[in-house]
Amino acid sequence: MKHKTFIASYYIKKLIFLLITLVLLLILSCSKNIYQESKKAYKKQAKTLGKSLRYIQPDSINTQAFNVIESQNFSLRKPNFIIIHHTDQESCEQTYRTFALQRTQVSSHYVICDDGTITQMLNDLLRGWHAGNSTWGNVTDLNSVSIGIELDNDGEEPFSYAQINNLTWLLKNLTEKYKIPKQNIIGHADIAPGRKVDPSALFPWKTLAESGYGIWYDETKLDSVVIDSAFNPKKALKFIGYNISNLENAIYSFKLHFNPSDVSKTLSEKDKKILILLEDEILTLK
Ligand SMILES: [Zn+2]
Incomplete structure (x- = not known):
């Protein structure tokens, strides 16, 4: 009797093992198909875009048609901004799948995992779909002028050393390749106040600026800054680049980036001083 029970449990275990293997194989083959399909669609779309560039489509403003005479002197436009995101997903694998599937309608040029692994998903010269409805200064279509970098992070965990180290690399x-100015490295929340809150308050903007990417204010001057009675925080936020159509949202995005220990929708004295110092910082750049 004991022997029979032993044999039965042996076969049950074997069956469970086989079932798990089958499910794993199925998941693996499914995900393989997603990436194969995405690769095929990428090639097809790039080919269609290439074809559309082969001719100048005679365009018109009002009713006046243009003549077409092709010049042979050109290359592709280069990106001038870098937008940093956190994925708000559980793993890099989940992000790859999200960006490979057509129905999600989102993508990014690069994904950096927790362990620092960098994966490129779009050619730098293509318009990715990572910024959405966004503005910075007078730029109203960030997707057209930027590279999107997604950091694998659920929004609540700290960013790993390996991830930030490889992001810096x-x-x-x-920035060297495309001559992107350091002040044009910004976050998704900066360009979409009220709509986006990534990267989270745990993102090390200050450390990044110390490495030469993005801007920061001179903290040593914080105590000596005098807030003039004519100081207008709305003007200062706009000068930096924030969309101030909803001031509270702009303040929230600004604090998320430049005063992450006190993220709220109201400006403190310290925030006002930071704004003044940031204006000074930007003026030295231009
Ligand atoms: Zn984002």
Whole structure:
């Protein structure tokens, strides 16, 4: 009797093992198909875009048609901004899948995992779909002028050393290659106040600025800054680049980036001083 029970449990265990293997194989083959399909669609779309560039479509303003005479002197436009995001997902694998599937209608040029692994998903010169409805200064279509970098992070955990280290390496390469100014490295929340809150308050903007990417204010001057009675925080936020159509949302995005220990929708004295110092910082850049 004991022997029979032993044999039965042996076969049950074997069956469970087989079932798990089958499910794993199924998941693996499914995800493989997603990436194969995405690769095929990428190639097809790039080919269609290439074809559309082969001719100048005679355009018109009002009713006046243009003549077409092709010049042979051109290349593709280059990105001038870098937008940093956190994925708000559980793993890099989940993000790859999200960006590979057509129905999600979102993508990014790069994904950096917790362990620092960098994966490129779009050619730098393509318009990714990571910024959405967004503005910065007078730029009203950030997707057209930027590279999107997604950091694998659920929004509540700290960013790992390996991830930030490799992000810095990537920023060095991209800014040199495309001559992107350091003040044009900003977050998704900066360009979409009220709509986006990534990267989270745990993102090390100050450390990044110390490496030369993004801007920061001179903290040593914080105590000596005098807030003039004519100081207008709305003007200062707009000068930096924030969309101030909803001031409270703009303040929230600004604090998320430049005063992450006190994120709220109201400006403190310290915030006002930071704004003044940031204006000074930007003026030295231009
Ligand atoms: Zn984002």
